[in-house]
Amino acid sequence: MRIANIDPIGEIATALLRDAAAEVRPLYTQPAAKPISALTNDPPGARDLYVAAFVAGSPVGSGALREFDRTTAEVRRMYVRPEHRRKHVGQAILEHLIASAGKLGYERLILETGNKQASAIAFYENYGFRRIEAFGEHVTDETSLCYEFHIDNARGRPATLQQSLAMSERR
Numbered sequence: 001m002r003i004a005n006i007d008p009i010g011e012i013a014t015a016l017l018r019d020a021a022a023e024v025r026p027l028y029t030q031p032a033a034k035p036i037s038a039l040t041n042d043p044p045g046a047r048d049l050y051v052a053a054f055v056a057g058s059p060v061g062s063g064a065l066r067e068f069d070r071t072t073a074e075v076r077r078m079y080v081r082p083e084h085r086r087k088h089v090g091q092a093i094l095e096h097l098i099a100s101a102g103k104l105g106y107e108r109l110i111l112e113t114g115n116k117q118a119s120a121i122a123f124y125e126n127y128g129f130r131r132i133e134a135f136g137e138h139v140t141d142e143t144s145l146c147y148e149f150h151i152d153n154a155r156g157r158p159a160t161l162q163q164s165l166a167m168s169e170r171r
Contacts, residue, residue, distance in 0.1 A: 001055050001089065003096045008041035008050035008064065013077075016052065016062040017041060020079035027116040028143055041077070042066075047104050050077070051096060053089050060084040063093040065101055068110060068136075073101050075111040078120070090123060102151045109149045112138045121145060 006012050021036050044050060045067050053061040061080035065073040075097060080089045101109055110132065113120040129147035138144035 001053055001060075001092060003051050003053050003092060006050055006052045006059075006062075008044055008048075008077075012052055012059045013041055013050055013062060014039070016059060016079055016081075017077060019081065020062075020077070023082075024114065024117065027114065030143075047073070047106075049097070049100050049104070051093060051100075053080070053084075053093050055084065055089075061089045061093055063097050065097055065104070065106075065109075071105075071107040073104070073106045073109055074136075075109050078111075085119075091127075094127060098149070098151060107151055109151065110135060110146065111148075112144050112146050115143050115145050 017039050018036050021039055025036070041050065041064075047065075047067040049065040051063055052059045061084060062077050063075065063079075064077040066076050068074045075094070078090065078093065080093070098109065109129075111124065111129065112134070113124065115121075124147050127149070129149045132146050132148045134141070134144050134146045138146055
């Protein structure tokens with residue numbers, strides 16, 4: 001498996017985004033703002049990152065970092081195609097994003113996932129992400145669950161669960 005930076009508005013990122021939307025939308029009853037065929041990603045900012053995981057040259061998953069504020073990045077667009085799940089692809093993408101976030105100077109990651117996405121919820125909680133109040137556009141969305149994870153910038157590696165809990169309690 002190889003993880004590489006990709007263009008968020010390119011063909012690979014757009015195809016993975018649309019695959020993710022097609023899978024998740026049926027779980028929720030509210031109408032979608034855009035048809036799946038019209039979904040696109042925003043161009044990256046200076047401290048943003050968009051990656052894809054490739055197996056045998058084919059894109060099988062994606063993930064992104066978007067600057068939220070000077071010390072916080074939002075993890076976005078996490079997705080792994082169904083046939084590649086339970087093969088550590090999501091974990092590899094997330095670990096790549098966490099290491100990259102540390103190198104970019106971020107101290108904390110936040111993310112949102114849907115309340116009906118049990119596998120995603122378990123994945124983030126098992127990794128050490130802690131529930132937080134909804135942020136940004138998710139504040140009024142009853143289906144949103146939001147999480148945070150603190151980064152140990154000295155090594156560019158994830159903080160231990162104990163360190164992450166201690167940092168959360170100080171906030």
